[in-house]
Amino acid sequence: MTRTPNLIVTLIILLAGTLSAEATTDSSLPDVEDSVAAWYVSREWVDAFSIPEPDAEASEAPIDNATGCCLIIRQEGRIIGIGDAMKSEGSMLHRAARRALSMAQADPALRAIPDELLAEVGTRLTIELEVSGPMQPLIGRSPKEFRDDIHPLRHGIALRWNDQWAVKYPSRLRVTNRWADTSLLDGMAISIGLDSGLRDSLQRKDVGAYRFRTIDLAQAAPDAPPQLVVGGTMTQPTPMPGIRDLVSTRDSILDHIRQRQWPGEENRGLVGSYEPASDRYDPIVATAMDQGLTAWALGRVAQSPGASRAAREAASDAAAQILSSLLAREDDASYDPLDDAAILLALESNEVLSSPETERIRRERRTRLAEETERWVEDDGNARRGHDLALASMAIAFGGNDEDRALARRLADAAWDRTTVEQQVSLLPWIAWTEMRLAESTGDHARLKSIDELRHLVLQRQVPPGEERFGSELAGGIVLGKMPADVTAKSLRPIAAMASMYSDDRITTAQERDEQFSRLLLAMRFIMQLQVESGDTSIYRNASRTNGGIRMALWDSRMPTIAQAMALVALSDAIELLHVDSSDLPPGEGLY
Structure with missing residues (x-):
C-alpha cells in the first residue's frame, strides 16, 4: 500500500508538534522526517508479508543521525515478529525487517492460514x-556511578565489547515490562561474550556502556498512520485538562474496574492487579483490603453529583458485587485488621446498600478493629507503619460516637509521632481526611495546620510543566524520592486528597485558591498520562483488559488495584469540585 507524499508531510508536521521544537532539533535524536519515511517503507514490506530480497536494499530509507532500529510486528496486540539491527551492520532497516518478518512467517497461527x-x-x-x-x-568505573544518568522514560541502554553490541530498545523492553537501568548490564555483558559478566569490565578500554534516545512510531490499527509513542502510549493528555477530559478518564477507569469483576458463577469480587506484559492477574483474587478500598472508591462515585446517572448506577452495582463477596468471605490466614478498616470505609460510602445484616457486620468489624488498634497505640514498639495507623484512624473516625472519635484521635497522633517529617507524605490521603473529619466533629482544628504544612511539602515535590530533568510527561506527579524513577502511581495517594484540601476553607485561603487549583489540574493531568486509552491498546497484548487502566508508572505497565481506586477518588472529587464551579463550560451548558 503506497501512501501519498502529502500525507507523509502532514504526519511529519504533526509528529514534530508532538515532539516539541527542542526535540526536533535535538542532536541526541534521529531525524524525525527520515524516521517517518522509514516507518512507511517498513509498512509496505509488512503489507506484502514477504521478506525483502537483497535488491530491496535499494528502497532502504536512510535515517540521518540514527545508529540502529527495532521493528515489532503485532497481530491484534500479540507480538509475532521482532527484529533489530545496528547501522554498522549496513542496511539496518532492511536487516531489521528481514529478522522481524522471518519470525512472523514462522508463527504457528499464521502458518495455519491457507495460502x-x-x-x-x-x-x-x-x-x-x-x-x-x-x-x-x-x-x-561501575554502573553505580552512572545509574542516575539513565532516564527510564527517555533512554535505551547499550553495551559494547570491541565491535560486539548488546542493545536494549525501550519498545522491546516494554514487551516484558522492563525499562533501561543498570541492572540489565550484567546479562547484556554475558550475551556478547563477556563470560564473567560485567564485574570490572567497564575499566577496560574495549568495553563501554551507553545510553541513547529514540523516536518510537506505532499505529492504533493496521490502516492507521504512525503515531509517536511516549511513555508507553500514543495519546498524550492536554497540558491543562478540562472537566470533560476528567469525566472521560474517570469513566474509563470505572469501566476498567468493572471489567475486573470476577467472571465465574461464584462471586469472589475482583481479580487482582493486572500485568499487561504477561496478560495475567496477580493475585488471581484481589486482597480483601484492595477490594474494600475499591468498593469505597466506587461508593464515592455513586454519591457524586458530578457523575451521570449511568456512572452512578454502574459504580453502585460494582460496589454491591464486591461488598457481597467481602461480607460473605471467611477470615483466613491472610487476615489483617486493615481488611476491616477497608470494609468499614466501603460500607460508609455505600450507605444505600445498608441492611440489618450489613449493620450487624459493621458493628462487629468496628469492635474488632477498635480492639486491635488500641493495642497498636499502647505498644510503642509496634511494627505498624504510620500509613496503617492513618488508614485505621480514618475508618474509626467515621464511626460517629465520642468513643470512636477519641480512638481515631489517638491513632492519628500515633501516626504523626511514629513517622519522620520526611516520611509523612506516606500518611496521605488517610491522615488528611481523618483530620478534616475530626476537626468537623470535635471543633479541634489544631492538626489542620499540620495538614497544610504536609500539603506544602507535597507541592514542593510536584513536577512542574516543562521541567527538563524529569520531563514534561511527568508533570503533575509527585517525586517520592530524588529521581525521575521515583515519579510513579504512588503519587496518587497524596494527589487523592488534593481536592478535599482545596475545598476546605480551614486549610486553603482565598489567596491560595488560584495556585492550588492549577496544581490540582496538573495532578489530574498526570493521572491521565498514567492511563492507557483505547487508542493505545494496540501495543499491548490484551486490548480489552488494558483499556482504561492506570499504570504503575509511564515505563511500568503493571496496573495495581489500589492505583485504580486512588485515581477514581481523585478524579471524582476533582470533577465534583469543577461541577460546582464549572467555569470552563459555556453559559447555559450543563455537564451532561
Whole structure:
C-alpha cells in the first residue's frame, strides 16, 4: 500500500508538534522526517508479508543521525515478529525487517492460514518502528556511578565489547515490562561474550556502556498512520485538562474496574492487579483490603453529583458485587485488621446498600478493629507503619460516637509521632481526611495546620510543566524520592486528597485558591498520562483488559488495584469540585 507524499508531510508536521521544537532539533535524536519515511517503507514490506530480497536494499530509507532500529510486528496486540539491527551492520532497516518478518512467517497461527489468504495477512498486522539516536557514553568505573544518568522514560541502554553490541530498545523492553537501568548490564555483558559478566569490565578500554534516545512510531490499527509513542502510549493528555477530559478518564477507569469483576458463577469480587506484559492477574483474587478500598472508591462515585446517572448506577452495582463477596468471605490466614478498616470505609460510602445484616457486620468489624488498634497505640514498639495507623484512624473516625472519635484521635497522633517529617507524605490521603473529619466533629482544628504544612511539602515535590530533568510527561506527579524513577502511581495517594484540601476553607485561603487549583489540574493531568486509552491498546497484548487502566508508572505497565481506586477518588472529587464551579463550560451548558 503506497501512501501519498502529502500525507507523509502532514504526519511529519504533526509528529514534530508532538515532539516539541527542542526535540526536533535535538542532536541526541534521529531525524524525525527520515524516521517517518522509514516507518512507511517498513509498512509496505509488512503489507506484502514477504521478506525483502537483497535488491530491496535499494528502497532502504536512510535515517540521518540514527545508529540502529527495532521493528515489532503485532497481530491484534500479540507480538509475532521482532527484529533489530545496528547501522554498522549496513542496511539496518532492511536487516531489521528481514529478522522481524522471518519470525512472523514462522508463527504457528499464521502458518495455519491457507495460502490463498496469506497474501492479505500483512495488511492486517500493526507495526512499531523505533529508531535510536547517537550512542552517548556512560562514564564511570561501575554502573553505580552512572545509574542516575539513565532516564527510564527517555533512554535505551547499550553495551559494547570491541565491535560486539548488546542493545536494549525501550519498545522491546516494554514487551516484558522492563525499562533501561543498570541492572540489565550484567546479562547484556554475558550475551556478547563477556563470560564473567560485567564485574570490572567497564575499566577496560574495549568495553563501554551507553545510553541513547529514540523516536518510537506505532499505529492504533493496521490502516492507521504512525503515531509517536511516549511513555508507553500514543495519546498524550492536554497540558491543562478540562472537566470533560476528567469525566472521560474517570469513566474509563470505572469501566476498567468493572471489567475486573470476577467472571465465574461464584462471586469472589475482583481479580487482582493486572500485568499487561504477561496478560495475567496477580493475585488471581484481589486482597480483601484492595477490594474494600475499591468498593469505597466506587461508593464515592455513586454519591457524586458530578457523575451521570449511568456512572452512578454502574459504580453502585460494582460496589454491591464486591461488598457481597467481602461480607460473605471467611477470615483466613491472610487476615489483617486493615481488611476491616477497608470494609468499614466501603460500607460508609455505600450507605444505600445498608441492611440489618450489613449493620450487624459493621458493628462487629468496628469492635474488632477498635480492639486491635488500641493495642497498636499502647505498644510503642509496634511494627505498624504510620500509613496503617492513618488508614485505621480514618475508618474509626467515621464511626460517629465520642468513643470512636477519641480512638481515631489517638491513632492519628500515633501516626504523626511514629513517622519522620520526611516520611509523612506516606500518611496521605488517610491522615488528611481523618483530620478534616475530626476537626468537623470535635471543633479541634489544631492538626489542620499540620495538614497544610504536609500539603506544602507535597507541592514542593510536584513536577512542574516543562521541567527538563524529569520531563514534561511527568508533570503533575509527585517525586517520592530524588529521581525521575521515583515519579510513579504512588503519587496518587497524596494527589487523592488534593481536592478535599482545596475545598476546605480551614486549610486553603482565598489567596491560595488560584495556585492550588492549577496544581490540582496538573495532578489530574498526570493521572491521565498514567492511563492507557483505547487508542493505545494496540501495543499491548490484551486490548480489552488494558483499556482504561492506570499504570504503575509511564515505563511500568503493571496496573495495581489500589492505583485504580486512588485515581477514581481523585478524579471524582476533582470533577465534583469543577461541577460546582464549572467555569470552563459555556453559559447555559450543563455537564451532561
